[in-house]
Amino acid sequence: MADGRFAPSPTGPLHLGNLRTALLAWLFARRSAGRFLVRMEDLDRGSVRAAHYDGQLADLEAIGLDWDGPVVRQSDRHDHYAEAIAQLQREGLTYRCYCTRREIQEAASAPHGPGPDGAYPGTCRELSTAERAERERRGRPPALRVRSDGIRVAFVDRVCGPHEGVVDDVVVRRNDGTPAYNLAVVVDDVAQGIDEVVRGDDLLSSTPRQLHLATLLRLTPPAYAHVPLVLGPTGARLAKRDGAVTLADRAARGDGAAAVVGWLLASTALVATDAPIDRAALLELATRVDLTALVRTPWRIEPSDLA
Numbered sequence: 001m002a003d004g005r006f007a008p009s010p011t012g013p014l015h016l017g018n019l020r021t022a023l024l025a026w027l028f029a030r031r032s033a034g035r036f037l038v039r040m041e042d043l044d045r046g047s048v049r050a051a052h053y054d055g056q057l058a059d060l061e062a063i064g065l066d067w068d069g070p071v072v073r074q075s076d077r078h079d080h081y082a083e084a085i086a087q088l089q090r091e092g093l094t095y096r097c098y099c100t101r102r103e104i105q106e107a108a109s110a111p112h113g114p115g116p117d118g119a120y121p122g123t124c125r126e127l128s129t130a131e132r133a134e135r136e137r138r139g140r141p142p143a144l145r146v147r148s149d150g151i152r153v154a155f156v157d158r159v160c161g162p163h164e165g166v167v168d169d170v171v172v173r174r175n176d177g178t179p180a181y182n183l184a185v186v187v188d189d190v191a192q193g194i195d196e197v198v199r200g201d202d203l204l205s206s207t208p209r210q211l212h213l214a215t216l217l218r219l220t221p222p223a224y225a226h227v228p229l230v231l232g233p234t235g236a237r238l239a240k241r242d243g244a245v246t247l248a249d250r251a252a253r254g255d256g257a258a259a260v261v262g263w264l265l266a267s268t269a270l271v272a273t274d275a276p277i278d279r280a281a282l283l284e285l286a287t288r289v290d291l292t293a294l295v296r297t298p299w300r301i302e303p304s305d306l307a
Helices: 014-029 050-062 077-092 101-109 130-136 181-191 201-216 247-252 257-269 279-286
Strands: 004-006 036-040 094-097 143-145 152-157 161-166 171-173 196-200 223-227
Touching: 004 196, 004 201, 014 036, 014 196, 014 257, 014 279, 036 201, 050 171, 050 279, 077 143, 077 171, 077 181, 101 223, 101 257, 143 201, 152 201, 161 201, 181 201, 181 257, 196 201, 201 223, 257 279
Parallel strands: 004 036, 196 223
Antiparallel strands: 094 143, 143 171, 152 161
């Protein structure tokens, strides 16, 4: 058995890419009679909207998914993140960072910069007491970063295969006091007993950071399976501007939820046709699905499919 989860951010309706990933995460868990959990990653209070909690859950139910136990909200778990951060601080693994996002982006794009994926160049790592005091006088609230010393972390992804990445000094607490995503997801996946994380492959590059944090916190991380994204007609990640990308949009076109499920799963090559798949058919599919047949490339939707 492998327990899995789906962890959306309640900042808007789920689009076709989210729904496709949710279906795959559910199938990965249910194929081995594992638990499937739902967690709302709602720490970014500025963009979270209350209506989207219920709307996203309703969409998951509409496409035939069920889950075990109550839905967990990260906003209810601040004490757990604070405890993990305190552990890192006690062990002398953190430092205060006063850099703005713009300064980090400029450093990353400079010649001989720290590399892709927004890697932090370590600007504040060795500040003197006087230099820190000067930044405090300027009124810059610090974020908290973990010293990683450029460690390389390798792992084998169950979809993408072997992967290795250099870990920069990752943020564990933002400068507004909010626990950072990379820390929260590590703490939550272990606390919830997740064995296998199925998520979009846009997060593949973040996995070495999360594995490193798990090591520092002496936690046993889950296995990972990063699945291909859904792309819009331009080749960029699917977005609302592309057209009929939500269940409500599809319903307005006359597509029921079962038709959407069949279409999405056909794009993964896990089923042979795009015939509608209702709840009963989805349950039956979970007993025989061959996940090794999953496509390894992104699915690009044609303009005519979204008009």
